[in-house]
Amino acid sequence: MQKKANTKSRKNAFVFYDGNNFYHNVKKVRVKASDIDFSKLSEIVCSHFNCLHKRSVYYNSVPDIKDNERMYWRHMKFLNEINELPKFSVKTRKLQKSSTAEILLEKKELLNSLGLCDKCKPIVDANCSDCIGNIKTREKGIDVMIAIDMLNLSVIDKKCDCCILISGDADFVPVLNLIKKHGKSVFSASVTKGYSYELRKNVPFFILRRDLLLAECLK
Secondary structure (H helix, E strand, O other), X not given: OOXXXXXXXXEEEEEEEEHHHHHHXXXXXXXXXXXXXXXXXXXXXXXXXXXXXXXXXXXXXXXXXXXXXXHHHHHHHHHHHHHOOOOEEEEEEEOEEOOHHHHHHHHHHHHHHOOOOOOHHHHHHHHOOOOOOOOOEEOXXXXXXXXXXXXXXXXXXOOOOEEEEXXXXXXXXXXXXXXXXXXXXXXXXXXOOOOOHHHHHHOOEEEOOHHHHXXXXXX
16 A cells, blocks of 8 residues: 655655666556656656655666667657756766676576586586676666765755655665655655565655556656
């Protein structure tokens, strides 16, 4: 059951979008992130928690143009459109490539997890090196950037009374609890898919239902 925020007055809120998490989770409920009007979404989420939307920040990794030029420019167009919205800004980091050592370690761990016998394991290792452990890029630093900004804007610089996190990632629980200890309000919102129970257990939350997104948050 969703928790409702118990606020006596409308507080100034900053909305923090974990872009990669949001993009993939809305895709799971058959909604395109590129079809969403993020201004509408921020206003709806802030209204749910009885807050005033002061500012939104969208965080996302950027792929290397050398890997897929078409995908790169499509992604940049998406981010530029968000950055041009009123009360919005976008922060990015390059999508990091795994080192050779990281790729080899990942392959070794995956190979060991397959439960192969002693005869099969070397055969798979010798012939399927290209089909296991093939994730060569990953998002690094975005979560840390979001956590630092939430702390700075709410606790240190005191530019907002509450932080609203648009993500289903439980990794943010420690920083959200720390912000709460300093007297600031924290909330989260996400679609049902990929929405961590631990995150929902620790802060008041708002489930972004597919029908809500389609009815009230499209361009």
